[in-house]
């Protein structure tokens with residue numbers, strides 16, 4: 001039987017952490033449902049979370065996925081983290097939230113039932129819209145208890161992203177965490193009003209946003225990159241032990257990471273169907289042809305060219321465009337060829 005929280009329990013001196021009406025003590029692992037709303041038919045809707053507490057003190061990390069309900073690669077990443085035997089050696093507290101936007105998830109949708117974007121509803125309010133209340137609950141129950149966070153995302157529907165970290169690199173500690181995550185590409189991303197990352201920063205919680213793959217897909221390379229990054233970060237913040245010395249000697253040299261100086265989308269110069277010449281992770285030179293748009297007979301071709309030299313970090317996966325549609329996302333680096341080499345040779349070693 002789960003312990004129930006006593007009212008007015010002084011939280012500062014207690015070794016227990018409270019989530020909803022449940023208490024989790026040191027060394028305990030618990031699945032808890034946070035009640036968030038009631039549907040039209042009076043069915044209760046919950047955010048299911050799992051809390052794993054080590055016996056020893058340490059950082060408190062949340063790992064969340066599906067803030068956008070159709071971005072499911074992160075759900076599989078969290079599933080694999082929760083199945084790992086490594087969690088038996090944890091210090092501090094890990095809070096996993098595989099599905100934050102349970103409404104969108106059950107409808108294969110990015111959004112909430114009222115078409116709001118949950119990632120524009122933070123920090124939310126207890127008396128606001130459904131999204132605002134959900135955001136408020138998430139801040140109160142999860143973020144406010146954490147020192148660190150990882151929010152797992154994918155590209156939007158019909159758009160795919162190469163695995164990348166988005167973070168505010170003006171904070172030195174966040175910058176270090178972004179490097180430690182270990183994916184080759186880091187985008188110095190300004191914060192957006194209403195985002196979980198922005199609200200967490202105001203609470204002095206250090207948060208990384210991982211982006212990889214496409215909505216509504218499980219993509220093995222992306223899942224492996226995210227999984228490896230989460231475990232790497234857990235080691236670097238002292239939540240999990242570093243590898244034993246013996247194994248450390250055998251380890252391949254730590255992979256470099258590169259911070260994009262800027263990025264831009266290339267838009268379709270004409271409507272039509274698309275033959276893609278370059279793909280995700282490819283290096284492109286300024287003026288190089290990255291796709292060809294033609295009519296359905298193969299006539300009247302229009303070349304789509306790169307405006308600058310860089311690396312393709314995101315792209316539309318629908319080979320049909322209207323003039324002006326965003327087709328290819330290119331990031332600029334001080335030395336794109338080094339990034340390209342790294343992407344070509346990146347192995348699948350899971351730490």
Ligand SMILES: [Zn+2]
Pocket residue numbers: 067068071153154
């Ligand atoms: Zn997202």
